[in-house]
Amino acid sequence: MKGTLSNVPIAKELDIVGARQTGRNIANDLGFSSVDQARIATAISELARNIYLYAKKGEITFQQVEGVAPVGLKIIAKDNGPGIKDISKSMIDGYSTSGGLGAGLPGVKRLMDDFDIMSSDEGTTIHVIKWLR
């Protein structure tokens, strides 16, 4: 079991629940603890909601990876939306352009182990990894 495990398109609000459920099941299969499962599910929820809110359409991909630890779950959130104008600002707690809490992206960074973000006016791709320890 290696490589891409699943691919969930995000186009409506209900898809966020689908992505979360898929992610939680995969995390469970890989052997993550219930606390880590909750962290992963919450991170997916934030990423998927950002796609739905700002880009309308996109997809979440789940991959099993190897690295710091033998098993890791990599989640890729990709969209072709307008992109994030100021990435450094978006990573500050309390910064939001939509009237939300502004804890989404910095929160995801704290929930997961690795965090990588690329954004241009052609879209945004976020890679996050949680290692099984």
Added chain:
Amino acid sequence: MEKRLKNIILEHSDEIIKKWLEKLDQSKIAEYGETISQESIEQTNREFVNVIFSNIESDGGTDDLHEFSEKIVNLGWPLGYLTEGMQAFRSVTIKVILEDIGETNSNDEFLSIMEGVNDWVDPIKNRLINEYSHNWTNIVSLQKVALQELSAPLIPVMEGITVMPLVGTIDTDRAKLIMENLLNGVIKNHAEVVLIDITGVPVVDTMVAHHIIQAAEAVRLVGSQCILVGIRPEIAQTIVNLGIDLRNFPTKSSLQKGFRTALEMTGAKVVSESESEGDEIENILNSIEKE
């Protein structure tokens, strides 16, 4: 021409039904047989072909189609059963008609037979598909209504104390409903304290937290207080990781603890009956001793 074809179909109805049933047996419908009894499939197939024929006889003026597609939806069979059935009917009918007419060398005649059969088969197929999807959307919308009724109940447990247990995912629509029910309920029940129980909420992300904070703030504005209860350990950890600030309103791990706090806030207390009885007896004994 059309009448001629119709007569041929009706004359050979037994043959068509036989061939159709054979064809259907070979097709994918047999695969459903793993979960559905052979008997039920045969019965439904016969019903299907009767519906088709009664529609051809009456030129599509019956309610059979509606009833039949409703039955397929209720049985939980896929739409493919209907489309496959109609396709099989089309090919069987054309074959039977061609055999009946005999050799045709003219392409025009062949085409007009095809068209004639399509003119019957397609409307029936379209109506079946429409009825099927209509029934399906009907079920979905009914379930939506049923879910909405379960969505955000407000339970007055004591004078001044109400509980709102939340179960399941909170999306934007539900968040609105929660807010409305909460505020209406607080005013209607004269609640001083509202306990929001999130034991059944699987994931608390920033949006859910944001909605809960807003609801609590709105409750505060109408003069009552909110206590957030049912925070499971893993949810507590994710809330801390996310950096969500819930300092402004009291939280408790369980509904039980929250309820005790709510009682204190409304000036009530839980007193065990045996204890108070014991006190009474002691009081009586004391007063006797005094005398």
